Amino acid sequence: MxxxxxxxxxxxxxxxxxxxxxxxxxxxxxxxxxxxxxxxxxxxxxxxxxxxxxxxxxxxxxxxxxxxxxxxxxxxxxxxxxxxxxxxxxxxxxxxxxxxxxxxxxxxxxxxxxxxxxxxxxxxxxxxxxxxxxxxxxxxxxxxxxxxxATSLHALKEQAQLQPAETLAIIGAGGLGLQAVQIGQVLGARVFSIDIEEKRLEMAKRLGAAATFNETSGNLREAILAHTRGVGVDTVLDLVGKDETINCALTFLKKGGKLVLVGYSFEKPFSVFPAVIMRSELAIIGSRAxxxxxxxxxxxxxxxxxxxxxxxxxxxxxxxxxxxxxxxxxxxxxxxxxxx
Ligand SMILES: [Zn+2]
Ligand SMILES: [Zn+2]
Structure with missing residues (x-):
């Protein structure tokens, strides 16, 4: 063969x-x-x-x-x-x-x-x-x-326990991210898509994202807080998994929010002050396949x-x-x- x-x-x-x-x-x-x-x-x-x-x-x-x-x-x-x-x-x-x-x-x-x-x-x-x-x-x-x-479903439904009417921000609108936009909606969430490529964000919007954000254009934290009455999102699905994306996610995660890691970079470890996690009772959750x-x-x-x-x-x-x-x-x- x-x-x-x-x-x-x-x-x-x-x-x-x-x-x-x-x-x-x-x-x-x-x-x-x-x-x-x-x-x-x-x-x-x-x-x-x-x-x-x-x-x-x-x-x-x-x-x-x-x-x-x-x-x-x-x-x-x-x-x-x-x-x-x-x-x-x-x-x-x-x-x-x-x-x-x-x-x-x-x-x-x-x-x-x-x-x-x-x-x-x-x-x-x-x-x-x-x-x-x-x-x-x-x-x-x-x-x-x-x-x-199925990886998107596992991450959002089982690992994040995403609930109807919650807000979900997905970092990365690539092969997984565009599927996750749909899965988030099926689970009843309001879905935000974040990427650095405008054409991917357009596709995310076509697939039903309530709002899209280009990471390269200005202050992501403020833009997302403006869309969430100042409280941040309930769940972030990080499909990139770099130090930068994880730290960025932590700036707009709601108190008590969840960061689900599906993406993983081998470039360098991520580094976060423990107090950031402790003070807001954040959860960082791995999700494998x-x-x-x-x-x-x-x-x-x-x-x-x-x-x-x-x-x-x-x-x-x-x-x-x-x-x-x-x-x-x-x-x-x-x-x-x-x-x-
Ligand atoms: Zn076994
Ligand atoms: Zn794969």
Whole structure:
């Protein structure tokens, strides 16, 4: 099969003819129909996850059609349309038993990170990690549910416990941020979108943001306080995760507010005076990917047309290097999907 293979960090992906994945008794063989490109892929390819062994086929936002199954798999048929939950959780550890599979204590890898993923014509996955997608959801939309959309839902609903009528400020209107604008609204919040690119903010507005703020134009704190009767926002979702964005968020978070970190930069640690957190009883909350139930929840939201995943462009798989270059240069609006 054709695959775009990463053989060396910092080098382009190479098109190769590789063997079909060999499936076990509990696995599905899936013909990849769409694979989202996440900025994490750019980080992996540039060597920021040195624990990942090479060569590797990246791609953790996968949707496709079942074309083969192991002999123990009962609940899937050839031709089923599926998307994949990419954390290969064990299902038996205390975290898994508590329904926090994203925090599995005995993780067997992640599809598209530690085991081969969707930058290929075929991919394998345990049947327990495949989710059927309804007929009215395209493969392109289904692909990005697994991370960009479900990660937003997990962060806002489970981690932030966002409530109707609360205010939510989202820092970053990129691949995740534009999906999060919709998720925030579905949860009933008033959503503000913050970015440095006007064209992204325009898209955030089109997707329903109540107000948008360009970080480069003047005093963000005052602008946001003016929109919140001087009290600040209930929740900030930081999809950038830099010292600067975290400190900026803390200037317009309401007393008792929550800062949820989904973005993460490796540039430098963040630094905050403890009194800033203590005096206003702020909560800084981490949110890692999503759980299987979050993925099922966003599949249901799309099926019932409560949200529409925002896929900006589709490219042939062979153009993955160009897509990564454009992501690095910040030239991509929203989420891009590859098609083998
Ligand atoms: Zn991702
Ligand atoms: Zn586990």
């Amino acid at each position: 054709k695959a775009m293979v990463l053989r060396q960090f910092g080098q382009p992906f190479g098109e190769e003819d590789v063997p079909l994945p060999a499936i076990g008794d509990h696995d599905l063989l899936i013909k990849t129909e769409a694979c989202g490109v996440c900025y994490t892929d750019v980080k992996i390819a540039s060597g920021l996850f040195p624990e990942i062994s090479l060569p590797k086929i990246l791609g953790h936002e996968v949707a496709g059609e079942v074309v083969g199954k192991g002999k123990e798999v009962g609940n899937f048929q050839e031709g089923d349309r599926v998307c994949l939950y990419f954390y290969l959780y064990c299902g038996q550890c205390p975290s898994c038993l508590a329904g926090k599979e994203n925090l599995c204590l005995d993780l067997r890898g992640r599809i598209g990170f530690d085991v081969d993923g969707g930058y290929a014509e075929y991919v394998k996955a345990p049947a327990t990690h495949a989710f059927k997608i309804p007929a009215n959801v395209s493969f392109e939309e289904a692909a990005i549910l697994a991370d960009a959309v 999503c759980r299987p139930k979050d993925l099922q929840a966003v599949i249901d939201l799309v099926a019932t047309q409560k949200i529409k995943p925002f896929v900006s462009e589709t490219f042939p798989l062979e153009q993955v290097n160009q897509v990564h270059d454009r992501l690095k240069k910040n030239e991509i609006l929203g989420r891009v999907v590859l098609k083998p």
